Amino acid sequence: MRSKILRALAAALLVGTIAAAAMAPLAPPPIRGPSTTIVK
Amino acid sequence: MALFAVYLVCALVGAWIAFWRAPEWPRYNLLLAIAAVPQIGHVLGIRISEMLVVSVVAMTLWCLCNYRIAGVPMVAVGAAFNALAMTWHGGAMPVRADILAELGYHFDPGVLVEGSKDVVVDHSPLWLLSDWMVISTGTFTLIISPGDILIAGGVVMWLLFSRTAALERESSMLACHSASHAETRKNLIGHSTRPALTRLALLAAADPALAERLLHDPFDVANAHPHYHVTLDAHDRATLAAIRARARTVGEFLGELAAEVDGF
Numbered sequence: 057m058r059s060k061i062l063r064a065l066a067a068a069l070l071v072g073t074i075a076a077a078a079m080a081p082l083a084p085p086p087i088r089g090p091s092t093t094i095v096k
Numbered sequence: 097m098a099l100f101a102v103y104l105v106c107a108l109v110g111a112w113i114a115f116w117r118a119p120e121w122p123r124y125n126l127l128l129a130i131a132a133v134p135q136i137g138h139v140l141g142i143r144i145s146e147m148l149v150v151s152v153v154a155m156t157l158w159c160l161c162n163y164r165i166a167g168v169p170m171v172a173v174g175a176a177f178n179a180l181a182m183t184w185h186g187g188a189m190p191v192r193a194d195i196l197a198e199l200g201y202h203f204d205p206g207v208l209v210e211g212s213k214d215v216v217v218d219h220s221p222l223w224l225l226s227d228w229m230v231i232s233t234g235t236f237t238l239i240i241s242p243g244d245i246l247i248a249g250g251v252v253m254w255l256l257f258s259r260t261a262a263l264e265r266e267s268s269m270l271a272c273h274s275a276s277h278a279e280t281r282k283n284l285i286g287h288s289t290r291p292a293l294t295r296l297a298l299l300a301a302a303d304p305a306l307a308e309r310l311l312h313d314p315f316d317v318a319n320a321h322p323h324y325h326v327t328l329d330a331h332d333r334a335t336l337a338a339i340r341a342r343a344r345t346v347g348e349f350l351g352e353l354a355a356e357v358d359g360f
Contacts, residue, residue: 063118064111070109070125071251075103077131077155078247080177080182080189080213081228082239083098084201 097211099139102238106248113255120165120258127158138187138213145187152179156224167254174246181225181241188215190226191239199230199237290357293332297353299324304346311349 131154134147137248159172163212182189191214193205193316201210203216300307335356343349 060115064115065121066121066302067114067134067255068107068111069254070122070128072103073125073128074117074171074247074251074297075106077128077151077342078171078178078245079103080108080134080135080178080227080241081099081244082189082191082209082212082214083102084196084199084209084237085211088138 097139098236099212102347106251110251110255110280117256118259119255120253121164122158122165122168124158124161127154127161130154131158135213139211141210143187143208148179148182148187148226152183155179165254166258166260167250167252170250170253172250174243174248176251177225177243177246178241181220181222182213184222185215185220189213189241190215190217190220190223192216192220192223192226192228195217195228195230195239199232214317216328219339230250252359289359290332290335292326292328293335293353294357295324296326296328296336297350297357298321299326301350307346311343311346 131151136146137144155175159168159175162168163172178189184190188208189212191209193203193216196203196216200307205216205218207216208214208317214227219221225241225243227241227244229240229242229245230232231238231240259298292352296310297325300310339349339352340358343352
């Protein structure tokens with residue numbers, strides 16, 4: 057059981073890192089006026 | 097940050113699957129951390145476009161190091177799609193303004209959306225690789241790219257099938273090794289399919305006088321060795337007669353005999 061938990065934690069860390077490194081989804085905030093940073 | 101919530105959900109799903117099914121562990125995961133740091137910085141508002149290069153190089157190296165693991169090639173393709181679109185737009189993921197407008201978000205082109213890696217564009221030649229697929233559950237909206245789907249699919253494939261694929265790979269390698277070992281044994285000189293002739297060849301090689309007698313009268317000498325009895329069948333006798341007809345010297349006789357024993 058302990059090894060399973062450790063394995064799950066390691067997998068969570070790995071999957072989270074892959075997602076952060078390579079995925080680029082957009083999760084817009086709830087609509088109450090845009091919150092943006094204008095660069096151009 | 098909604099994006100970090102998405103990453104957290106991905107991590108939790110990964111943990112849940114890994115709890116029940118052990119995947120094959122990739123190597124050099126520090127490269128992933130190196131690839132992730134600039135991207136997390138981008139989401140937090142630290143935007144240095146050159147940092148995308150660090151992410152791309154680190155991610156590419158990680159994929160190359162682990163390409164044999166199931167799912168990693170799919171992750172690599174997805175990451176390449178995203179990286180291509182982001183490179184084209186200065187390190188930010190493009191999202192079309194009209195798609196956001198349909199969802200009720202009105203941004204001008206060129207705006208970097210806070211808390212994300214996205215930049216709003218009017219049009220992009222790589223729009224197919226950009227964030228354009230909308231997943232909406234009413235209260236929560238997510239716009240993803242084809243690359244994101246490939247990465248998620250690759251990660252799920254890794255979690256579910258990498259262990260099985262690794263075991264299959266190991267068993268096929270073992271089978272291949274056994275086959276080549278058997279082939280090697282078969283081809284070893286001395287492992288003859290003609291044991292009586294082999295015995296006679298060894299005796300002749302050890303005793304030149306016996307080889308001389310074999311050359312002149314193979315049948316009687318073969319059956320009349322003082323210490324070792326060699327029983328030759330009709331095939332062996334025919335072979336010896338043929339060798340005797342070809343060979344003129346003891347050396348030639350022994351060479352021909354060795355070749356017959358080895359099956360050449």
